[in-house]
Amino acid sequence: MxxxxxxxxxxxxxxxxxxxxxxxxxxxxxxxxxxxxxxxxxxxxxxxxxxxxxxxxxxxxxxxxxxxxxxxxxxxxxxxxxxxxxxxxxxxxxxxxxxxxxxxxxxxxxxxxxxxxxxxxxxxxxxxxxxxxxxxxxxxxxxxxxxxxxxxxxxxxDPVLREHFVERVFAQARLRELFDGEWRPGDLVAFHSRHKLQILAHHPAAYRETGRIVARAGTRDRDDLEADYRRAFGEGLAVRARRGRHTNALMHVLGPLSDRLDQARRHDIVAAIESYRRGETPLSVPVALLRHHAEGEHHDYLAEQTYLDPYPADLMLRHHL
Known part of the structure; x- marks a missing residue:
């Protein structure tokens, strides 16, 4: 957990x-x-x-x-x-x-x-x-x-606005914990690596911008680096993720996981993603499948993605259609 x-x-x-x-x-x-x-x-x-x-x-x-x-x-x-x-x-x-x-x-x-x-x-x-x-x-x-x-x-x-707000709040708390500590450039790289797909689901342009900022983490002034990342991260997550962008992020999770799954499990995940895309299934269903298989296959990069676990599960905020 x-x-x-x-x-x-x-x-x-x-x-x-x-x-x-x-x-x-x-x-x-x-x-x-x-x-x-x-x-x-x-x-x-x-x-x-x-x-x-x-x-x-x-x-x-x-x-x-x-x-x-x-x-x-x-x-x-x-x-x-x-x-x-x-x-x-x-x-x-x-x-x-x-x-x-x-x-x-x-x-x-x-x-x-x-x-x-x-x-x-x-x-x-x-x-x-x-x-x-x-x-x-x-x-x-x-x-x-x-x-x-x-x-x-x-x-x-509104369940959509509620989920977005809570997601942003927990992301902001993780960012605060990072920058309140004695962080090093490598810590920012690790933080960003865990948040890549979450940012992508909200704002692809912010996904690219934060990537460029982190790529220079070891060469820039720390205060400027922090200010730029805070801004780009906050602006990106402020954009509400729509169904199409969630579908794109889900496929980005499935991509590197696919080779470790047999045909039946791949089919189940693709079917769940497609059902979500059509508005027939809540986001929680494909997310739960992907997280289960990422953890079961010991794919650490995917299992650690905050996109799959953005806030405490008992808040049950991704179950709406």
Whole structure:
């Protein structure tokens, strides 16, 4: 059984069950608290509580001018929120991801209603001008850590988006462990070798770019090498793997394994991959077959590929069609 790292995730406190919502309640998310909690370390954050608003509190609105105010506009909390961001965000180092509360004027990542700021031509009937807003706190976090895997609780109910986010988080945790240690160029080469097919499944161009970066690992300044690899690795895995790219990665696993298998076992694997490609079988089926045979045939390069084992198996995230 693989030993996976424990990612360190920031999270909106209400999603873990803390009674910090505007109405004094919470928004506990059972996937986070009942399943993911077994494998991660949480860093709870509620920016509205941290600027002293308390719970319950007045409903907040985003304005088109980028400010965050009470619904009746008797209080403007923009400066307090930005001051918290300046003081708090630099301390959120060593994170591997962030889960934010959707539809929150402080924490929502997008699609939030924005209300008129009094600009000429804006509607004055109290209805939203548009739904192009991003939470003030969430925007500051994204500006500070653009490659940090971040998702909203609402989007994590989609099994495809959930699987992608969790995969990125565990990959980020492995990368953090590498660079937090006394790594040498050979350690980066070994790390990249284990992640090749995982990167390929997400972004073939990133697969080629990370390969070029690692090829110069012994000749470049360590800080520059780390920065370039972090960027290319993060950007590559940020692209969601589609069915066609997964099929390509699966065939890349089968290729070097094929000569060690008899015709019947090759046929079973090819049939499983084709069934997945047609949308009839979940990804977990061909992955399980390939991993079983890679381990059984003692093909260490393939058996160690993170693509075949990207996160703890009990999360069961590759079983959807």
């Amino acid at each position: 693989s030993v996976h790292p424990r990612p360190r995730l920031a999270v909106s406190s209400c999603l873990l069950g803390a009674p910090v919502r505007y109405n004094g309640g919470h928004s506990r998310d059972r996937f986070l608290t009942d399943r993911l909690s077994r494998h991660v370390d949480w860093v709870p954050v509620c920016p509205e509580m941290e600027i002293g608003l308390g719970a319950p509190r007045a409903t907040l609105h985003l304005l088109t001018a980028g400010r965050i105010v009470t619904q009746d506009r008797t209080a403007d909390h923009t400066e307090a929120m930005m001051g918290l961001a300046r003081d708090r965000i630099p301390g959120l180092t060593g994170l591997d991801g962030y889960v934010l509360k959707s539809r929150s004027p402080s924490c929502g990542l997008g699609g939030l209603p924005r209300y008129a700021s009094g600009r000429p031509g804006e509607r004055t009937d109290g209805q939203p001008v548009d739904r192009g807003g991003r939470g003030v706190w969430a925007g500051a976090v994204r500006d500070a850590y653009p490659l940090l895997p971040a998702e909203e609780d609402g989007r994590l109910r």
